[in-house]
Amino acid sequence: MAQFSPAFLDEVLARTDLAEVIGRHVELKRSGSNLMGLCPFHHEKSPSFSVSPDKQLYYCFGCGKGGGAFQFLMEHDGYAFPEAVEYLAEKAGIEIPRQAASDPGETERRKRAFELLSKVADVFVRQLAGEKGKVAREYLEYRKLPEAIIRDYKLGYAPAGYGFMEHCFGSDSRISAQLESIGLLFKGDRGYVDRFRDRLIFPIRDRRGKTVGFGGRILGDEKSAKYLNSPETPFFHKSDLLYGLAEHREEIRKRKLLLVVEGYMDVLALAAHGLPIGLAPLGTAIGERQILEILRLHDGPVFCFDGDRAGRQAAWRAL
Ligand SMILES: [Zn+2]
Numbered sequence: 001m002a003q004f005s006p007a008f009l010d011e012v013l014a015r016t017d018l019a020e021v022i023g024r025h026v027e028l029k030r031s032g033s034n035l036m037g038l039c040p041f042h043h044e045k046s047p048s049f050s051v052s053p054d055k056q057l058y059y060c061f062g063c064g065k066g067g068g069a070f071q072f073l074m075e076h077d078g079y080a081f082p083e084a085v086e087y088l089a090e091k092a093g094i095e096i097p098r099q100a101a102s103d104p105g106e107t108e109r110r111k112r113a114f115e116l117l118s119k120v121a122d123v124f125v126r127q128l129a130g131e132k133g134k135v136a137r138e139y140l141e142y143r144k145l146p147e148a149i150i151r152d153y154k155l156g157y158a159p160a161g162y163g164f165m166e167h168c169f170g171s172d173s174r175i176s177a178q179l180e181s182i183g184l185l186f187k188g189d190r191g192y193v194d195r196f197r198d199r200l201i202f203p204i205r206d207r208r209g210k211t212v213g214f215g216g217r218i219l220g221d222e223k224s225a226k227y228l229n230s231p232e233t234p235f236f237h238k239s240d241l242l243y244g245l246a247e248h249r250e251e252i253r254k255r256k257l258l259l260v261v262e263g264y265m266d267v268l269a270l271a272a273h274g275l276p277i278g279l280a281p282l283g284t285a286i287g288e289r290q291i292l293e294i295l296r297l298h299d300g301p302v303f304c305f306d307g308d309r310a311g312r313q314a315a316w317r318a319l
Contacts, residue, residue, distance in 0.1 A: 124156025
């Protein structure tokens with residue numbers, strides 16, 4: 001885990017406006033030297049949540065939650081401490097000191113991996129729009145998914161056959177190794193193989209909105225698994241992620257509604273019908289960490305699984 005020097009943390013805080021960080025989630029009104037709003041941590045009708053711009057601290061007189069900017073991101077958005085620090089440093093345009101990380105190469109490697117994941121997401125998007133993407137577009141039409149949803153959630157297509165990654169990114173062994181490390185290639189008997197072939201692609205983002213992996217739905221060959229996800233990588237931990245979290249967090253808070261559904265298509269179908277409040281686990285049974293994430297967002301989530309046997313089992317398990 002990254003170690004940050006006190007001087008660096010001070011600088012990040014000095015260049016952060018707490019009222020702005022909180023103001024994106026809570027409507028704040030001036031009251032004397034403080035700002036007041038409805039507490040995002042408990043339900044209330046009259047504001048008891050105060051933010052002091054002078055002290056750069058928040059405090060709720062109702063539930064007693066309080067702290068500074070790092071604390072707010074951790075409690076409210078579920079960031080880990082280093083994530084909160086990195087997020088605010090990035091926002092303030094402060095370079096994260098290289099020696100701050102226990103492994104100096106680690107920060108750089110992560111950055112490159114995220115860049116590559118984002119590039120891969122883009123090439124899948126272009127494939128969906130292209131000639132080869134026809135079969136995927138037909139499927140989306142059949143599922144009546146509107147263009148706006150396809151665009152906003154950056155759905156894509158991984159073409160059938162082999163060698164697509166090589167075609168896009170070249171055969172340089174370092175690039176191939178990188179693509180392997182983020183789960184897009186795996187080693188077969190005769191070299192690298194594309195993991196996603198002839199699949200509709202759902203990019204999966206972490207809570208900060210960075211693409212960390214992909215889910216793929218089979219289109220042609222019904223013998224293969226219907227859904228395939230990226231394997232576990234340093235960035236992609238299935239049991240930590242929820243599809244739709246980055247996209248829907250704000251709406252869930254605003255509407256005070258949260259629906260947990262089974263799959264990617266359920267999340268998108270809800271959004272297409274004006275309900276961008278769905279979250280789904282990534283093809284696996286919902287686990288403890290995901291439940292905690294859900295309960296941090298909303299204390300009365302509704303679990304809405306399929307009416308079949310598997311769905312009923314999943315619902316009981318979640319309960
Ligand atoms: Zn409160």
